[in-house]
Amino acid sequence: MSLKANNPYRWKSWQVTGIGVSAIVSLFLLDLSLGSVKISVPELLNIMAGKASKQSWEYIFFNFRLPKAISALLTGAGISVAGLQMQTLFKNPLAGPSVLGISHGASLGGAVFVLSSTALFGASFNFQETLGSWGLVLFAVSGSFLVLLSVLFASARISDGVTVLIVGLMFGFITGAVVNILQFFSDPELIQNFLVWTFGSLAGVTWSQLQVMGPIILLSLGLSLVFSKQMNALLLGENYATGVGVNVKRTRIRLILITSVMAGTITAFTGPIAFIGVAVPHLARLLFRTSNHKILLPATMMCGMVIMLICDIVSQVPGSQTTLPLNSITALFGGPVILAIIIKNKQMKGAF
Numbered sequence: 407m408s409l410k411a412n413n414p415y416r417w418k419s420w421q422v423t424g425i426g427v428s429a430i431v432s433l434f435l436l437d438l439s440l441g442s443v444k445i446s447v448p449e450l451l452n453i454m455a456g457k458a459s460k461q462s463w464e465y466i467f468f469n470f471r472l473p474k475a476i477s478a479l480l481t482g483a484g485i486s487v488a489g490l491q492m493q494t495l496f497k498n499p500l501a502g503p504s505v506l507g508i509s510h511g512a513s514l515g516g517a518v519f520v521l522s523s524t525a526l527f528g529a530s531f532n533f534q535e536t537l538g539s540w541g542l543v544l545f546a547v548s549g550s551f552l553v554l555l556s557v558l559f560a561s562a563r564i565s566d567g568v569t570v571l572i573v574g575l576m577f578g579f580i581t582g583a584v585v586n587i588l589q590f591f592s593d594p595e596l597i598q599n600f601l602v603w604t605f606g607s608l609a610g611v612t613w614s615q616l617q618v619m620g621p622i623i624l625l626s627l628g629l630s631l632v633f634s635k636q637m638n639a640l641l642l643g644e645n646y647a648t649g650v651g652v653n654v655k656r657t658r659i660r661l662i663l664i665t666s667v668m669a670g671t672i673t674a675f676t677g678p679i680a681f682i683g684v685a686v687p688h689l690a691r692l693l694f695r696t697s698n699h700k701i702l703l704p705a706t707m708m709c710g711m712v713i714m715l716i717c718d719i720v721s722q723v724p725g726s727q728t729t730l731p732l733n734s735i736t737a738l739f740g741g742p743v744i745l746a747i748i749i750k751n752k753q754m755k756g757a758f
Contacts, residue, residue, distance in 0.1 A: 422693050426708045433715035437475045440722050477611040481676050482714025483707040484623045484668040487630050489683025490706045491665050494637045495658065496561060496570060499747050502684035503669040506557050506574035507581065508550045512673035513604065514581040515549025516542060520600050521592040543618060547670030553577050554662050605731035606677040608718055619675050626668045627707065633660060634699035641697060680733050681740020686710045688743060713739060
C-alpha cells in the first residue's frame with residue numbers, strides 16, 4: 407500500500423477523525439459517570455464547575471474517576487503507538503508489546519521492584535518505600551528494554567517473521583519463570599498485590615503517579631511523531647532508508663528506547679495490557695486507509711484512546727458493583743483481531 411493517503415479517502419479520513427474525537431469526549435464523560443456510584447453527566451459538569459450537589463461525589467470524581475479516565479487516554483495512546491512502532495521495526499503485522507515479550511519484560515522489572523527487596527534483603531528493606539514511583543518506572547523500563555533488545559538481536563539473525571514472534575514468546579515464558587521464582591520467596595501479601603496488578607487496572611493510578619506517568623508518555627508520543635519520516639523510510643526497506651539519508655541503526659535504537667519507555671511506564675502503573683498494541687494499529691490502518699506514519703501515528707493514538715475507554719467502561723460492568731480484570735476485556739477485543747490477521751495472511755500466501 408502506498409505511503410501516501412489515497413485522495414478519494416481524504417474526506418473520509420477527516421470524517422473519521424471528527425467521529426473519533428467526538429467518541430473520545432463522549433466515552434470520557436461516560437467513563438467518569440460510571441462506577442459503584444453513578445454520577446449523571448449534568449452533575450459531572452456541575453462538579454467541574456465547582457457546584458457539586460454532594461461533597462462525596464466531588465471526592466469520588468477528583469480522586470478516583472478523573473485520574474482513571476486520564477490514565478485510560480494515556481494508556482490507550484501509548485500502548486497502541488508502541489505496537490505500531492514494533493510492527494514497523496520488525497515488519498510483522500503481529501508484533502506488539504505483549505506478543506514480543508516487552509510487556510513480560512516490564513512485568514519482570516515490576517516484580518523485581520515489588521517482590522525482590524523482601525526476598526533478598528528481608529523486611530528491613532523495601533524498594534517501594536525507598537525509590538517510589540520513579541523506581542517502579544526505572545525497573546519496568548529496564549525490563550522491557552532488555553527483552554526488546556534481545557528480540558531485536560535475535561531478529562537480526564532470523565529472517566522468518568513467525569520465528570521472531572516465537573522468540574518473543576519464549577522470552578515471555580523465561581521472564582514468567584523468573585517472576586514465579588520471585589513469588590515463591592516473597593511475602594504472601596506482596597504476592598497477592600502483585601497478582602492483582604497482573605490482571606491490569608486503571609483504577610489504582612493516583613495523581614502522584616500521573617505526575618510521573620503523564621509527562622513520560624506525552625514526551626514519548628511526541629518523539630514518535632518526530633520520527634514519523636524515518637518510520638516511513640523503514641517501512642520501504644533498509645536499503646531505501648539508507649538511500650534517503652536515514653541512519654537505520656540509530657533510528658532502530660531510538661525506536662527501541664521510545665517503545666521501551668512507553669511500554670515499561672504503562673505496565674508499571676496499570677499492569678500488563680494485552681492485545682491492544684497489536685490490534686489498534688490495524689484498526690487505524692483500516693479506518694484511515696494509509697500506511698503514512700504522519701497520519702497513522704495520530705490515528706493510532708486516537709483509536710487507542712477510544713478502545714481503551716470502551717474496555718474500561720465494559721470492565722466496570724455498568725449497573726453492578728463488580729469490576730472485571732481489564733486484561734480480560736482487552737483480550738476479548740484484541741484476540742479476534744489477531745486471529746483475523748493470521749487468517750488473512752494465510753489466505754494471501756495461499757493465493758500465490
